Amino acid sequence: MKPTRVVIIGGGFAAVKFAETLRAKLRPSDCEILLFNRENHMVFHPLLADVAGASINVDAAAAPLRQMLPDVGCRTERVLRIDLAASQIEFDDGNGVLTRLDYDHVVIACGADSNLGIIPGMTEHAFPFKVMRDAIDLRQQIVRQMEQAEATSDPERRRWLLHFIIVGAGFSGVEVAGEVNELVRSSTRFYRNFSKEDVVVTMVHAQDQILPEVAPTLREFAQKKMEKAGVTILLNCRAVAATHEGVELKDGRKLLGGTIVCTIGTTASPLVQNLNVPKEKGRIRTTPEMRIEGQTNAWALGDCAFILNDFDKKPCLTTAQFAQRQGRQAALNLLRILRGEPTKPFSFKALGQLCSIGGYSAVAEMFGMRFSGFLAWFMWRGVYLFKLPTWSRRFKVALDWAWDVLFPRDLSFLNTDTSLNVAHAYFLPGDYIHHQGELARTFCIIDEGEVEALKVTPPDPEPKIIAVLSKGDFFGEATLLGDHPHETSVRARTVVRLTQIGSGLFAQIAGASTPLRDLLSRTLTRRSGDFWRRLPLARSLLSDDTLASLLDPLPAKSLNKDTTFADAILALNESPSGELLILDEKQRLWGTLDRNDLYDMTARIAIIPPEERGDLTRRKLSDLLPGNPLYVSLDEPLLVAAATMLDHGIFWIPVVRSKIDLQPVGYLRGERIRSRMIQKLSQGKSAHAQTAS
Numbered sequence: 001m002k003p004t005r006v007v008i009i010g011g012g013f014a015a016v017k018f019a020e021t022l023r024a025k026l027r028p029s030d031c032e033i034l035l036f037n038r039e040n041h042m043v044f045h046p047l048l049a050d051v052a053g054a055s056i057n058v059d060a061a062a063a064p065l066r067q068m069l070p071d072v073g074c075r076t077e078r079v080l081r082i083d084l085a086a087s088q089i090e091f092d093d094g095n096g097v098l099t100r101l102d103y104d105h106v107v108i109a110c111g112a113d114s115n116l117g118i119i120p121g122m123t124e125h126a127f128p129f130k131v132m133r134d135a136i137d138l139r140q141q142i143v144r145q146m147e148q149a150e151a152t153s154d155p156e157r158r159r160w161l162l163h164f165i166i167v168g169a170g171f172s173g174v175e176v177a178g179e180v181n182e183l184v185r186s187s188t189r190f191y192r193n194f195s196k197e198d199v200v201v202t203m204v205h206a207q208d209q210i211l212p213e214v215a216p217t218l219r220e221f222a223q224k225k226m227e228k229a230g231v232t233i234l235l236n237c238r239a240v241a242a243t244h245e246g247v248e249l250k251d252g253r254k255l256l257g258g259t260i261v262c263t264i265g266t267t268a269s270p271l272v273q274n275l276n277v278p279k280e281k282g283r284i285r286t287t288p289e290m291r292i293e294g295q296t297n298a299w300a301l302g303d304c305a306f307i308l309n310d311f312d313k314k315p316c317l318t319t320a321q322f323a324q325r326q327g328r329q330a331a332l333n334l335l336r337i338l339r340g341e342p343t344k345p346f347s348f349k350a351l352g353q354l355c356s357i358g359g360y361s362a363v364a365e366m367f368g369m370r371f372s373g374f375l376a377w378f379m380w381r382g383v384y385l386f387k388l389p390t391w392s393r394r395f396k397v398a399l400d401w402a403w404d405v406l407f408p409r410d411l412s413f414l415n416t417d418t419s420l421n422v423a424h425a426y427f428l429p430g431d432y433i434h435h436q437g438e439l440a441r442t443f444c445i446i447d448e449g450e451v452e453a454l455k456v457t458p459p460d461p462e463p464k465i466i467a468v469l470s471k472g473d474f475f476g477e478a479t480l481l482g483d484h485p486h487e488t489s490v491r492a493r494t495v496v497r498l499t500q501i502g503s504g505l506f507a508q509i510a511g512a513s514t515p516l517r518d519l520l521s522r523t524l525t526r527r528s529g530d531f532w533r534r535l536p537l538a539r540s541l542l543s544d545d546t547l548a549s550l551l552d553p554l555p556a557k558s559l560n561k562d563t564t565f566a567d568a569i570l571a572l573n574e575s576p577s578g579e580l581l582i583l584d585e586k587q588r589l590w591g592t593l594d595r596n597d598l599y600d601m602t603a604r605i606a607i608i609p610p611e612e613r614g615d616l617t618r619r620k621l622s623d624l625l626p627g628n629p630l631y632v633s634l635d636e637p638l639l640v641a642a643a644t645m646l647d648h649g650i651f652w653i654p655v656v657r658s659k660i661d662l663q664p665v666g667y668l669r670g671e672r673i674r675s676r677m678i679q680k681l682s683q684g685k686s687a688h689a690q691t692a693s
């Protein structure tokens with residue numbers, strides 16, 4: 001008879017325990033077990049902070065699945081879809097071919113993904129802390145920051161380099177903060193240009209207590225101990241944005257630091273998101289025996305599942321303890337089903353909590369007793385050592401820990417060439433992207449928002465705006481191609497998102513691609529330093545005019561973000577100039593609408609899947625337009641406004657009272673600028689003729 005095929009998706013605590021238990025009970029000739037995990041190893045998450053803090057070697061916290069589960073078929077393909085009706089999974093076979101595989105039972109144990117998108121700028125500037133790569137990257141970053149702090153002669157930059165900001169003070173936040181603090185402070189003795197006093201580790205937490213999951217006495221102990229070790233703890237502080245400079249808090253304060261670790265924010269994996277089954281808070285709802293509600297041969301376990309604990313009738317916690325127990329019990333339930341026996345509901349009494357806080361100290365609640373300090377730390381290490389999946393791992397980690405107590409932490413790091421990176425960056429209005437005179441490191445493409453290029457021309461110390469750039473524009477090419485320092489500063493006018501291509505990679509692409517080189521040299525000619533140098537007549541004609549003198553009044557009608565597509569088209573038809581402003585709820589400029597935007601909207605609609613389009617005529621403008629239009633403010637020189645219009649090939653631009661309030665005050669039109677120049681030219685001619693006569 002054909003063996004029953006059980007497909008497990010995931011290779012974490014739940015999946016491994018499930019596979020181990022089932023394999024121990026059923027022979028391969030009776031049951032084929034296939035385990036699909038994106039990586040070929042299981043990550044032991046409780047040790048990730050130790051990897052980041054260099055107190056254990058990277059490979060000690062990862063165990064190869066193939067060696068742990070010798071009689072299980074381990075596969076590293078990523079499962080893309082589960083067809084519950086057809087009992088099939090779909091995966092990419094590694095050569096770009098989608099492959100389908102039948103199953104008798106499927107077990108979904110794919111955990112959760114981190115989601116830094118909950119705070120603007122975190123995705124671009126913070127380190128997540130979920131998978132092995134995150135811990136390795138953070139460790140590299142910490143050592144890189146110390147090396148740069150040693151090299152710099154600028155005290156302000158050194159302070160920025162040595163400030164490490166950890167967002168979130170749950171278990172992983174506290175463990176990371178403790179380890180980072182320990183690594184940096186214990187390593188300062190190997191550097192000459194900074195000491196322990198220069199290091200700042202800040203933990204930012206939105207609640208009024210750290211470690212909300214543990215008893216008050218333990219969390220108070222943890223807080224005091226960490227503060228004594230030098231960690232600054234900011235409670236009741238919500239991070240609202242992250243930028244290259246640091247973290248912005250809700251109360252308006254800005255923490256300036258070069259390393260941000262975000263330990264908050266999780267989301268369901270795409271596989272779970274796309275699965276059409278009952279869910280609670282993004283997790284798959286199961287019956288008490290752990291089958292997916294409404295399914296007979298599909299199971300869900302671990303962090304991706306919403307399972308009620310029969311022990312206390314509460315939802316299970318998303319911890320390794322629970323995931324492992326669920327894995328074991330679900331395997332036993334499957335066995336019962338195969339044998340025609342009744343299943344049992346999941347029931348488990350949590351054993352306790354353990355959290356390391358750095359400096360050979362921890363807090364622990366085990367079997368109803370509480371421990372703190374060195375004893376708790378010793379227990380923490382003992383428990384995790386015992387929990388490690390294989391004996392070889394246990395020896396490895398024990399050796400690393402003993403090494404860590406006796407010898408300094410390892411400060412070597414791979415000096416990967418950052419000039420070959422592509423990164424993303426987020427800036428708030430007023431943030432500088434680079435300063436005039438700095439060496440160029442990146443070529444920047446604006447994904448969202450608007451920036452201004454400012455130039456200081458001695459002896460005048462005041463910077464003057466010489467250009468405004470927006471979505472789709474790029475900058476940095478002149479400096480990189482010319483290999484000289486930046487001739488202008490670039491500052492964000494709005495919230496800005498950039499794609500940044502490292503100088504090395506940029507040189508390779510620009511060198512290899514003729515069309516790109518041509519495009520860059522055309523832009524370079526257009527912008528070269530001062531736009532108006534090549535149009536001296538136009539500059540002299542416009543230099544004493546103000547923007548206000550050429551302003552057209554606002555049209556009687558404007559739209560708002562919530563205006564429907566149908567109403568917007570009607571309004572555009574009725575508008576004499578065919579140009580309308582879109583305002584937000586505070587009557588600030590949000591967008592513009594002219595015939596070009598209509599084409600953009602049509603293109604956007606075309607890519608919405610037909611089943612999601614709904615009634616297009618009732619869709620709001622905010623769904624169909626990106627917002628963030630180009631604008632100039634009344635206090636800007638007319639020359640800047642004209643250069644911005646020429647640079648972007650537009651015939652009109654909204655003018656706002658100031659960049660802060662964004663209240664529209666009128667339009668500037670290309671026609672008006674042209675007529676003004678012609679008027680001045682003819683005045684100049686008649687004056688010349690009068691003088692001659």
Ligand SMILES: Cc1cc2nc3c(=O)[nH]c(=O)nc-3n(C[C@H](O)[C@H](O)[C@H](O)COP(=O)(O)OP(=O)(O)OC[C@H]3O[C@@H](n4cnc5c(N)ncnc54)[C@H](O)[C@@H]3O)c2cc1C
Pocket residue numbers: 009010011012013014015036037038039042043045046047048049077078079080109110111112129130131171172269271301302303304318319320321322323354
């Ligand atoms: C930094 C950190 C510290 C922690 N510390 C503790 C602690 O001290 N104590 C504790 O009890 N818990 C701790 N946890 C929580 C614990 O690690 C999780 O609850 C546990 O790992 C959940 O197990 P799981 O099997 O559900 O998922 P995971 O262990 O996350 O495993 C899921 C696996 O599925 C794979 N996968 C996802 N999608 C696919 C796909 N489409 N195809 C193939 N494979 C896929 C992933 O690559 C991953 O390997 C910690 C978590 C973190 C992040």
